[in-house]
Amino acid sequence: MKEFTKTLCPYCGVGCGLEVSPPAQHGKATNRDNQGIPIWRVRGDKTHPSSQGMVCVKGATIAESLDKNRLYHPMVRDSLNEEFRRVSWNEAFDIITQRIQILRLNQATDSICMYGSGQFQTEDYYIAQKLLKGCLGTNNFDANSRLCMSSAVSGYIQSFGSDGPPCCYDDLELTDCAFLIGTNTAECHPIIFNRLEKYHRKNHRVKIIVVDPRRTPTAEAADLHLAIRPGTDIDLLNGIAHLLMKWNYIDPVFIDDCTSNFPAYAEVIRHYSPEVVASRCGISIEDLETAAKYWGKSKSVLSLWSMGVNQSSEGTAKVRTIINLHLMTAQIGKPGAGPFSLTGQPNAMGGREAGGLSHLLPGYRLVKNPQHRAEVEAFWGLETGQISPVPGLTAWEMITGLETGNVGLLWIAATNPAVSMPDLERTKKALLKSPFTIYQDAYYPTETSAYAHVLLPASQWGEKAGIMTNSERRVTFCSAFREPPSEAKADWEIFAEVGKRLGFADKFNFQNSAEVYQEFVQLTRQRPCDMSGLSHGFLAAQGPTHWPYPQGSNSETKRLYTNLHFHTIDGRAKFGAYYSQGLAEPPDPNYPFILTTGRLYGHWHTQTRTGRIEKIRKLHPQPFIEIHPRDAASLGIINNQWLEVRSRRGTTKFPAKVTKAITPGTVFVHIHWGKLWADDAEANTLTHSAACPDSLQPELKACAVQLIPIAIEPTLKNYQLQASI
Numbered sequence: 084m085k086e087f088t089k090t091l092c093p094y095c096g097v098g099c100g101l102e103v104s105p106p107a108q109h110g111k112a113t114n115r116d117n118q119g120i121p122i123w124r125v126r127g128d129k130t131h132p133s134s135q136g137m138v139c140v141k142g143a144t145i146a147e148s149l150d151k152n153r154l155y156h157p158m159v160r161d162s163l164n165e166e167f168r169r170v171s172w173n174e175a176f177d178i179i180t181q182r183i184q185i186l187r188l189n190q191a192t193d194s195i196c197m198y199g200s201g202q203f204q205t206e207d208y209y210i211a212q213k214l215l216k217g218c219l220g221t222n223n224f225d226a227n228s229r230l231c232m233s234s235a236v237s238g239y240i241q242s243f244g245s246d247g248p249p250c251c252y253d254d255l256e257l258t259d260c261a262f263l264i265g266t267n268t269a270e271c272h273p274i275i276f277n278r279l280e281k282y283h284r285k286n287h288r289v290k291i292i293v294v295d296p297r298r299t300p301t302a303e304a305a306d307l308h309l310a311i312r313p314g315t316d317i318d319l320l321n322g323i324a325h326l327l328m329k330w331n332y333i334d335p336v337f338i339d340d341c342t343s344n345f346p347a348y349a350e351v352i353r354h355y356s357p358e359v360v361a362s363r364c365g366i367s368i369e370d371l372e373t374a375a376k377y378w379g380k381s382k383s384v385l386s387l388w389s390m391g392v393n394q395s396s397e398g399t400a401k402v403r404t405i406i407n408l409h410l411m412t413a414q415i416g417k418p419g420a421g422p423f424s425l426t427g428q429p430n431a432m433g434g435r436e437a438g439g440l441s442h443l444l445p446g447y448r449l450v451k452n453p454q455h456r457a458e459v460e461a462f463w464g465l466e467t468g469q470i471s472p473v474p475g476l477t478a479w480e481m482i483t484g485l486e487t488g489n490v491g492l493l494w495i496a497a498t499n500p501a502v503s504m505p506d507l508e509r510t511k512k513a514l515l516k517s518p519f520t521i522y523q524d525a526y527y528p529t530e531t532s533a534y535a536h537v538l539l540p541a542s543q544w545g546e547k548a549g550i551m552t553n554s555e556r557r558v559t560f561c562s563a564f565r566e567p568p569s570e571a572k573a574d575w576e577i578f579a580e581v582g583k584r585l586g587f588a589d590k591f592n593f594q595n596s597a598e599v600y601q602e603f604v605q606l607t608r609q610r611p612c613d614m615s616g617l618s619h620g621f622l623a624a625q626g627p628t629h630w631p632y633p634q635g636s637n638s639e640t641k642r643l644y645t646n647l648h649f650h651t652i653d654g655r656a657k658f659g660a661y662y663s664q665g666l667a668e669p670p671d672p673n674y675p676f677i678l679t680t681g682r683l684y685g686h687w688h689t690q691t692r693t694g695r696i697e698k699i700r701k702l703h704p705q706p707f708i709e710i711h712p713r714d715a716a717s718l719g720i721i722n723n724q725w726l727e728v729r730s731r732r733g734t735t736k737f738p739a740k741v742t743k744a745i746t747p748g749t750v751f752v753h754i755h756w757g758k759l760w761a762d763d764a765e766a767n768t769l770t771h772s773a774a775c776p777d778s779l780q781p782e783l784k785a786c787a788v789q790l791i792p793i794a795i796e797p798t799l800k801n802y803q804l805q806a807s808i
Contacts, residue, residue: 088564089128091551092142093202093544094687096426097274098553099142100131100627103545103564120150123545123564131627133252133557139273140685144696149545151695154527155569158538163515167538172570175537180584182519186491187219193471194491196223196481199439200498201231201428204549204561206599207574208430208437210591211496212445214578215475216438217463218587222450222475225441227498228431229478229780230505234393235424236435237778238402242410242657244650245611246435246447249643250385250421251555251629256282257419260290260381262374264316264405265391265784269300270684272389272425272554280304290377294319295391296679297709297751298744307373310746311364313677313785314666317397320404321663322360323375324352327411332379334413341647341655342410348658363663365746378408383419390427390681394783396667398775403659410656416644425554432552436612436630437603441475445603446610450474462606463590477779478504479772485513496523496574497541501530502689502757505781507767508733523577526691530757541574542567548619549573549596556629558614560622575599608633611650667773667782670748674730674787676714677749680766686755694760706764708737709751710790715741720792727791728752733768736793750788 087102106121123146129136157175158167170178186194197215199208203226215224228236239246255261255278268276283289283304293305294316302308311319327333328349338345361368378384386409392401406422414420426432438445448455456470476484482504484490493514504510514520514534522535525543532538546567552558567573579591593599597619607630608615615634622628629639649656670677682688685699693699708726720726722741727734728750737752745751756764769788774781 088562090545090561090564091429091559092138092145093429094141094145095272096428096431096554097134097272098429098551098555098557098559099134099138099274100128100559101138101142101145102126102128103146122146123149131559133553133555133627134274135278137274137277140699140702141687141693144698145544145692147696147698148692150568152526152528153568153571154524154538154540155571156540157570160536163534163536172572175539176580176584178537179521179581182492183581183585190491192219192221193223194489195219195221196476196484196490196492197494197496198478198481198498198500199224199226199434199496201226201228201426201431201434202497203430203434203439203574204547204551204596205430205433205437205603206549206596207578208434208439209445209599209603210575210578210582212438213463213590214582216444216450216470217459217465218582218585218590220469220471222441222471222473223481224439224475225478225481226434226439227478227503228428228434229440230394230503230783231390231427232393232424232431233440233780234395234398234402234775234778236440237399237775238406239424241399241659241777242403242406243644244652247611247643248424248554248556249415250423251641252278253641254385254419254421254423255279258289258383258385259419260292260377260384262292262378262384262386263301263305264294264386264388265393265401266387266389266425267295267297267299267301267681268387268389268425269304271427271682273684275425276301290381292374292377296746296749307370307377309364309366309370309374311366312746313679313749314669315364315663316392316401317404317661317663318355318360318363319371320401320408321352321355322357322364322371323378324408324411325355325360326357326372326375327379327408328352330375330379332375333411337413337647338411342658343653343655344658344660345411347660348407351660351662354662378412383417384409384412384414385420385423387423387425389425391784393424393778393780395780395785396773396775396782397661397664398780399777400659400661404661407658410658416642416647418642421642429553430551432554432556433550436552436607436614441477444470446607447612448610459606479774479779479781482510482513485516490517492519492521493517494521494523495531499529499531499689499691499757501534502765503754503767505767505770505772505783506732507765507770523574524691525571526695528759529691530689530759539577540569540571541577542571546571547573547596550600550619550622552630557627558617558622558630559627560619562623666785668771668785668787670787674789675748676788676790678728678730678769678786678788679749679751679784680754680770681751683753683755686753688755689757690755690760706737706753706756706761707740709740709742709745711745711747711749712741712743713747714750715739718790718792720790725793727793728769728788729791730769730771730786730788732771734763735765735768736763750790
């Protein structure tokens with residue numbers, strides 16, 4: 084037997100290489116329904132250029148979840164009040180295709196929706212697009228990337244003419260100044276942070292600036308921590324720009340030759356004097372000036388951001404305002420410099436490449452663009468006009484569509500919206516109204532399985548071969564190292580079989596995922612994300628590779644825009660001129676605190692995997708709420724006292740963690756605990772659905788709340804793993 088198999092960690096967007104070895108005889112799983120199953124051994128892949136052999140606790144323990152609480156067989160029920168009954172795949176496919184055909188005849192194709200995930204491999208994403216957007220003619224495919232990275236997509240497109248982070252991880256070790264905003268990289272993208280921190284320790288001239296209302300482990304390593312008030316990001320960024328302009332730390336030649344719309348931007352930043360910005364952000368003028376000096380005096384500046392920027396009603400504006408700083412100082416297209424969005428999901432980048440949002444088509448195309456639609460229609464062999472010119476429903480619009488009755492079928496795959504969506508009680512009520520919900524996942528139960536009429540067992544990490552692209556545009560072939568358990572199938576195989584049974588057999592004649600990928604990359608030819616030179620075989624032999632990599636290439640492209648030519652019509656990057664609008668729901672006397680949310684180092688999203696790993700559960704045994712001592716004193720709150728947290732949408736309960744590591748007036752909770760893991764601790768019960776008008780990404784990072792001390796402690800669940808089905 085082969086000593087190990089190379090693959091990729093299926094958690095965050097860092098994309099760490101892993102090597103997985105067959106189980107040691109002494110390593111045994113201990114979950115109740117899989118007693119005695121050997122555990123596969125996992126270690127970091129030292130040859131993977133992104134992670135260089137490093138691995139965090141999530142990656143190191145990932146194999147322990149493989150056989151815990153798996154969904155083994157298709158299951159159906161006629162109503163949510165009934166128990167599931169086991170059926171064959173043939174019966175499940177018949178039920179699904181019959182329902183789709185009825186909707187196509189009676190309610191129109193636009194009543195059919197699919198909500199997917201950055202857990203998909205690229206092949207899964209691609210076949211889903213071909214089925215819905217091509218064969219069925221509806222753009223109603225959206226993914227949890229809508230909640231994660233869609234503001235970054237929108238910002239890149241508007242500034243550069245195309246999506247795609249222009250930087251690479253090597254820039255972490257080449258920069259003079261790393262500007263981190265809206266990212267707790269040390270906990271959420273730990274291997275990236277490890278690379279940056281090691282470099283920073285060895286090079287005292289290198290500066291790290293961290294912008295975050297919390298003093299996170301990331302902020303602890305910074306030369307300058309700007310603990311701004313939530314919602315004042317654009318004030319800060321425009322204030323830095325104001326000083327860069329005032330002190331002449333700009334590049335007039337680059338601005339004149341390579342950009343457009345600078346006069347409009349210059350007019351905006353004129354209004355952001357240090358006094359105004361410091362007051363709005365709650366920081367000192369001295370710290371603001373230090374940040375501007377660090378940026379202005381550095382030969383290379385690398386900015387990094389994640390959910391704290393994207394999950395905002397000003398998400399696109401924030402992304403573009405970060406990019407503005409790079410444009411005015413020519414900090415792009417060179418080593419150690421550029422605006423770098425860190426993706427949250429392991430294959431969110433691959434999803435963007437494959438068209439995995441409701442306004443996108445494969446190959447970085449847009450559904451609104453007639454030429455783009457025509458190119459995809461011709462490639463797929465469809466009639467002209469088959470692809471709708473209307474963007475499909477976003478994830479949140481699918482929820483409101485259930486409320487109005489406009490959604491007749493909701494197909495959810497590899498994600499857990501009954502925990503992760505905003506305004507969660509409203510979301511759950513909408514899911515209860517769904518006439519027909521298909522839920523496709525590897526695990527059972529999850530919070531979302533309670534709302535399903537059909538359960539489909541999906542193979543997961545390690546059980547299917549496919550492609551994932553990480554945050555630096557590095558494409559990795561992930562080998563399978565074991566067979567899927569029982570009747571589980573790859574997501575793309577499930578989608579393809581439904582397509583065949585709907586009468587599109589000629590569109591889904593694939594024998595394996597390698598054939599799927601080979602078709603997909605042809606749609607990227609001569610596009611910004613050209614991967615026509617890549618294949619399963621090439622990547623297996625040559626190793627992880629950056630795109631673009633056109634057919635005939637001899638070397639990969641680590642950085643974009645090195646020629647300072649952009650994908651806009653005139654070839655110039657475009658400044659975005661934005662005044663700060665603040666939070667969609669600011670605090671008021673009734674709800675005087677701003678709640679913000681985030682991740683823990685050990686957990687992943689809604690604990691579908693990590694909650695089933697004992698080591699991680701012991702590392703993070705329960706949720707809590709962070710509150711500043713000043714605020715705690717004003718309410719008579721002591722450490723570990725239970726609080727009821729109320730917003731205009733719902734109520735939760737958390738024990739208090741009194742800490743100076745958070746800005747006064749702001750409180751913080753983690754997103755990981757759903758109903759399976761604790762009672763009344765779901766962060767998104769409190770959040771709202773107000774979204775960025777461009778990216779349509781909800782403002783999950785901030786809402787107004789009130790805090791009420793309570794005497795009786797709620798009972799947190801010591802969740803007992805249920806038997807798989």
